Amino acid sequence: MSNIETLVKTLVEKHGKTRNSLMPVLQGIVKEERFLSEEAMISVACELDLSAAEVYGTASFYTFLDTVPRGKNVVRICKTISCHMKGKDEIIEALENALKVKVGETTSDKKFTLLTANCLGWCHKGPVMLVNDAVYPEITPQKAIEVIEDYVKNTK
Amino acid sequence: MNEFLVNLKINNIPVSVKEGTTILDAAKILNFKIPTLCNHPDLTVAGNCRVCVVEVEGSRLLSASCATPVSEGMEVYTNSEKVRTARKHVIELLLSEHNADCTKCFKNGHCELQDLASEYRIGDHVFIDMVKDRSKLADMSSPSIAKDDSKCIRCQRCVRTCEELQSVSALAVINKGDHQKISTFMNKPMDDVVCTNCGQCINRCPTGALTERTYLEEVWNAINNPSKHVVVQTAPAVRIGLGEDLGYKPGERVTGKMVAALKHIGFDSVLDTDFTADLTIMEEGTELLTRLKKALVEGEKVALPMMTSCSPGWIKFQEHMFPDLLNNLSTCKSPQQMFGALAKTYYARKKGIDPKNMVSVSIMPCTAKKFECNRPEMRDSGYQDVDYVLTTRELAMMVKQAGIDFMKLDDEHYDSIMGEGTGAAVIFGATGGVMEAALRTAYEIVTGREVPFKNLNIMPVRGFEGIKEAKVLINDVKPEWKFLEGVELSVAIAHGLHNANELMKAVREGKVVYHFIEVMGCPGGCLGGGGQPIPTSPEIRQKRASAIYAEDEGLPLRKSHLNPEVALIYKEFLGEPLGHKSHDLLHTHYKVRKRY
């Protein structure tokens, strides 16, 4: 059994073998892998007796259930109005320069994917950045780069 | 249960309907037509297109009439200013993201969106044209199905069909917002996913987004090529469906006119799949009896229940979903493929034609047959056994293109040889028909008597119940069938792949025990096939079924083993059922496919 299959089996055991567990299972995979590979989705479909298209259809509805390869760390900058007003563009620019990628892309060392997101629920402390599950409110271009540098150090 | 009546007014006219009726259906009773797109009588309610909205007194919002049940005292307006504006907007919005090149569209003239646009006189509408990429090619990977997203209105009828009726879910809705669309797993091409090619989604797609792959031009070219001898076979269900696309009401039998039209069109020989349907009964019936003998007498482990194999959508389904049960499938080819193999061998030899110069065309109620004829196994004649498959709908187009006034045609007869069929073959077109035909023959072979059902009509296997069961007690058998004395033959019938799926799960888990199972991939059997005229509904399928049974009763011969051409071919060519030649030409094997 591949690593993914083992992971899926474990998750399905934990959450139950029903369609109602689809979200937690997919979320569990994304937590480990940062995205849902074809193999992972097939494996889930198999375990939950769904068609692969149904799993893909569901996953692709949710912004955080990525179905394209992502880096080890997914960086999301809020692009909605409050953060827009507070300078999200500068943050994005700084990160694009620091990581040498455009929004939507993954660094060549596969350590970072840079994305935007809709309102993250921190509008009073914009601009806001999410790295994986961690929130960084009131970010400045300088701070954003420092945070990324920390992740560089801590990512094998 | 008590049925409560609800009183309401629609456009100021009072009406009383059963509790739970939708506004849409209540309006139908009063003959008020409300346009619909996402609604379909075979499917669950979606309520997503919003073209059916109506005004309900006292509500700020309009209500989707297909999704809103009536309530006491309701006052509904189906054509108020508010409704008209909204409806027009909805149509305009759909068109604004629609690649509306109607003149080049396969559904031109048969399109629900086009009808609405024309009804509401949507001219050069106001909104911004958002067709993303007009030049984008449709997915033509499948030999059966063409999928053109630029014509899709996202009504999700196909997705519901594939899930609810067929339990396949090859299609799904993907993404959200402006990126939402109908697609397959990871947007793979249609020929690379679990799609069974059943075409049920096509039958329910209101637009040109899902259509059959058409081979009209190829067929015309063959006909017009003087060096080619073009034979055509017509499946049982075509004769009771074709009329619907040529001016008749559902349920009209047009066998003779269809034959006449095919001759006018210029086919060199107009033959009948019914012939090989009868032949199938001989082969498959013998196969069943052989399996039973092995099991009951020799104690051998044979795959039972045996399952029919006439429906190529069902076969592909089984290959994907129940590969562990492939041995249960009869090895008989479908009647179409038996016909194809014999056309380029037996027929060619008898007519003195070089099979190389033959083109074998079949008219089918089925889109999966287009896939089937391209299966690499289906070349036992040394050539591709069936070259082109046209749907019933495509035949109707040919008739029109040929300028034939179909209704005025005089009936004509099939050519010979391979043009003879019995009533038993005709009923192949309805769910339960193969079973009924098989029982008529097998029972008589074993006991020497006719099946113990009035007028040969085996009612328990007829009708549209999802899964039917029947038991037939076999007694007073002929000496050579001693081992079947007292055996109660237990059979089941499923139609539509959803029902097949349920039945197969039960078989796999050992919850049910049968000797013989008939499965047809499409709801209602071939009469509801993916290549039949659009629209389809339970009522329409009921009418087609009645026509099939009427055709059966009207024929002089109603038992496959009495087909004289069948007797002849065994004598002249095949030898005996399951004999060497049969094995080479009429039987096949299956392929394990992945579900994922």
Added chain:
Amino acid sequence: MENKVLKRVDYIFQESSVVEVIELITKTFKKTPDDIILDVIDSGLRGRGGAGFPTGLKWRFAKNEDSPVKYVICNADEGEPGTFKDREILETVASKVLAGMCICGHSIGAKEGFIYLRGEYNYLLPHLSKVTDDFNNQLKTKNIDFTVYIKSGSGAYICGEESALFESMEGKRGEPRNKPPYPTISGYNAKPTVINNVETLVYAYMICKMGVEKFKELGTKDSRGSKVFSVSGDTPNAGIFELELGMPLKDFVQDFGDGDTKAVQVGGASGHCVPRKHFNETIIGFEGIPTGGSMMIFNSSRSMYNVLHDYLEFFTEESCGQCTPCRVGCQQLLKGIEAVKKGERKPQYLDELKKLSATMKVAAKCGLGQSVANPFNSIIDNFREEIIY
């Protein structure tokens, strides 16, 4: 109309331990479920998630359903741009939310509750799970048959819509369902379900704690009690504030504006934009402009074209995409204002678009598509020049 002034309140965020809330729960359960529901009805509490449905009535509908299985769901999908108060509530006083759920469960006859937490708040999970486990355990020791589970979202604004939320919990795409049937008849797993906003549940708890009369002292006839506001934008005082309902917008701007306020977007992207000239007569509450709590303040340096453009982009992306008026309508509105801005369409095209938004308001399947007209019309009507030039 009752005249209220801006008044800060401190109910919601008063610390409360699990032990304390359990004590109150046991005390409350001395009353019959019907009496509890009557109290909630009497209090005039209306939903804080945006739609403002009377909470007690909702509970009563669910109670009246005859079903062995029912559910309570806490809607913590908080995705409305400009709203962030539910996060704060869950971070600081989760025990009160849980207590509200338990009281609701007891009242309607549900044994299971779920918190649907948006994926963006995953960082809260460890804390929230701990409090929830603690709460569940203590309920057990008190022999109260109610358990709360946490489910996560994964980045889809529409899953805050109640029926889309159920779909999501059932492992499906978050496409809103047809209504009727309403959740109190057929919700999660097609069982009777009460779904309430995080804040609503806390107020339900507070009503049981401080009594109906105390709660009713605040607010107006139509808008009882206080409400938690999320204040952002051009303000020196961005943050989360509990204020009495029924205040005039003028007061609010005085306290929170930066002296140069040109407009306030009340109720988030799906709410209304109120221009300066209407601050005086605008009441914040169900009789005036209702809000899930989002107050976005714009000063005169802001282009209202950009604001509207942002909102429309948001809806275009976050629409579930199933229904025509919303899926295509949002795109048309967005492309429409772009075309007018670029001069590709005449300014009068804005009037066509307003008609379209009116259709979306009445013909879209769910609240998302229906409410796009709110920001669209209020911004177009009040800032037409900014859109065109």
